[in-house]
Each structure stands twice: as structure tokens, then as C-alpha cells.
Amino acid sequence: MDAASLAPRRIVCLTEETTEWLYLLGEQARIVGISGYTVRPRRAREEKPRVSAFLTAKIDRILALEPDCVFGFSDLQADIAAALVRQGVQVTVFNQRSVQEIFSMLMQVAAMVGQAQQGLARIAAMQARLQAIAAEAAALPRRPRVYFEEWDEPCISAIRWVSELVGIAGGDDCFPELAARSLGKDRIIADPLQVVARDPQIIFGSWCGKKFRPVKLRARPGWSPVAAVRDGELHEIKSADILQPGPAALTDGVEQIHRIVMDWARRHG
Known part of the structure; x- marks a missing residue:
């Protein structure tokens, strides 16, 4: 049995960044619901039902999607997370506030969907570009x-x-x-x-x-x-x-x- 088969199959993303990342990883089929504020990638709005704003969510609609994992962001979504947890839903709330913490979140999500190696490769490419930008800036x-x-x-x-x-x-x-x-x-x-x-x-x-x-x-x-x-x-x-x-x-x-x-x-x- 491989890692991908053990990963959550029905994911609701309450904010855009996890949606975008799952699409980049080629794991968009696992997404069953997204935030109404999602604009990246554009196709997500056409393919996935919108079930939340930022501070509020349609709990009944999320439950009807039968998610086995919900991704949220920060204490601002604590009430949504609590309501879902009380209904027996697994909720993972990230709280990334720095560049390093964003990379950590990306790695965790990639690992959760069985894409740790691809996640590492994509993260390494982003980090390399940031280092190149910083080097150009250092010469100013x-x-x-x-x-x-x-x-x-x-x-x-x-x-x-x-x-x-x-x-x-x-x-x-x-x-x-x-x-x-x-x-x-x-x-x-x-x-x-x-x-x-x-x-x-x-x-x-x-x-x-x-x-x-x-x-x-x-x-x-x-x-x-x-x-x-x-x-x-x-x-x-x-x-x-x-x-x-x-x-x-x-x-x-x-x-x-x-x-x-x-x-x-x-x-x-």
C-alpha cells in the first residue's frame, strides 16, 4: 500500500492557498469544496463547490460533502473548525505567518496527500528563486x-x-x-x-x-x-x-x- 492510497480522499479547503497547492501537486481530484474567495487557480471556481467565506462557512453543506479532512487557516477560522470537529470531522488548521512557516505548511500538505517528494522538489525550486532574487537585491x-x-x-x-x-x-x-x-x-x-x-x-x-x-x-x-x-x-x-x-x-x-x-x-x- 502506497502513501497516496492512505491520504485523505475528500478534502475541503477553507482558504485559497491549500487549494492552489493541491492543484500544483496534481491532487485536485481530492478537493470537494473550496472557499468562495478562491481565484487561484481560476479553474477551481468552475470545478469545485464554494462552501465558505473566510470567517464563516456553510457547515451543513460541508458535512454533506462527507470530507475526511478540512484544511483551515489561523485562529480566525477557529469557530468553523470547532463546529466541524464537534461533528466528527478531521480538521487541520495551519497558522503560517512567515516565509519559513509557509514552506512548512506546504511540506505538511504535500506529505498528507502522498506527494512528499514532489512537494520537496517544488519547494526547493521556490527557495532557489527566492535566493536568486535576494542575491540580485543584495547588489543594489x-x-x-x-x-x-x-x-x-x-x-x-x-x-x-x-x-x-x-x-x-x-x-x-x-x-x-x-x-x-x-x-x-x-x-x-x-x-x-x-x-x-x-x-x-x-x-x-x-x-x-x-x-x-x-x-x-x-x-x-x-x-x-x-x-x-x-x-x-x-x-x-x-x-x-x-x-x-x-x-x-x-x-x-x-x-x-x-x-x-x-x-x-x-x-x-
Whole structure:
């Protein structure tokens, strides 16, 4: 009997990153339900029933799918997990907040579906690319100050894995002390003029699924002297590409940040 035959056969993914990873591993047939916020891969929305939001889920519908495993993320889904556990469902809730923890989650999921070797190979390729990006960034004569905004009202700064990816890509997070705080409410910048004081040279907006509007940011009182505002260095990165702690952030998300940082360095070197 091989490892794949012992793996869960009916998996519900309450967030996007495990769905994307299972598709990359070629194990999408095991998925019987996904989050309604899933956009990666696009085909998942067409092939799989949507059974949850982020903070809520259709428990009866999940139970009807007869899952033998449910993947969730963080304490924010603790109530969903508890409701399913009380119904006898196996639930695995990951709580990855750093780049290293994302890789750990990916390895655990790959092993659970009998794809440990493929998982290791894919992880090694992602790690090698991150190392190459970091090497390019290390050669920059100047590193830009970067403000990454997860939400606009109130202003919320980057979570840990995003802050780490900004660093790998060649930028310096303006609020590194906030990045270590896992909860969004603890990363609120109470006085937006703190951003002005730190004078970021690049601003990334990724407003949790809401479209980033540079014109709205430019209009903030007192923000006109900020270097990024003055120089037009206001860039959107789609939430699905950077705020999901999974493959997307480690590939497309960091690549976008790196490309913008390198463009800035060429103009300001």
C-alpha cells in the first residue's frame, strides 16, 4: 500500500492557498469544496463547490460533502473548525505567518496527500528563486523604503511574510515592528502621518480584495511630500498574489515586488 492510497480522499479547503497547492501537486481530484474567495487557480471556481467565506462557512453543506479532512487557516477560522470537529470531522488548521512557516505548511500538505517528494522538489525550486532574487537585491547600491498597505481605512501595514518578501525583493519595510504582529488590528497605523514621517519611496497597496486607488491615497491630508506620492511610485499588487500565505506570495507576489524595486533602483541608483 502506497502513501497516496492512505491520504485523505475528500478534502475541503477553507482558504485559497491549500487549494492552489493541491492543484500544483496534481491532487485536485481530492478537493470537494473550496472557499468562495478562491481565484487561484481560476479553474477551481468552475470545478469545485464554494462552501465558505473566510470567517464563516456553510457547515451543513460541508458535512454533506462527507470530507475526511478540512484544511483551515489561523485562529480566525477557529469557530468553523470547532463546529466541524464537534461533528466528527478531521480538521487541520495551519497558522503560517512567515516565509519559513509557509514552506512548512506546504511540506505538511504535500506529505498528507502522498506527494512528499514532489512537494520537496517544488519547494526547493521556490527557495532557489527566492535566493536568486535576494542575491540580485543584495547588489543594489540603494534599497528603497517601502510601505505596504493591506487596508486603507484604517491604514494597516504588512503582515510578516509580506514584510519578509519585501526584504528579499530589495526593499526595506517602513514598519518592521508591526510586521511581527499576527493580527491586523495590531498592525493598524493609528496616525497616518506616521507614514509621512517615515517617507516611503515605494508604496504598495493590496486592500484585501478591494481595488487599490492611488488617487485616494494621494488625497490624504499631509501625504503630498511623501517621496512615493511625489514620484508616482504607487503600485497595486492583487491580494490573491500576496496576501494568501501560500505558493502565490512566494512566486508571483515577490516577483512583482522585485520587478518594481529593481525598476526604482535603475532610476535612482
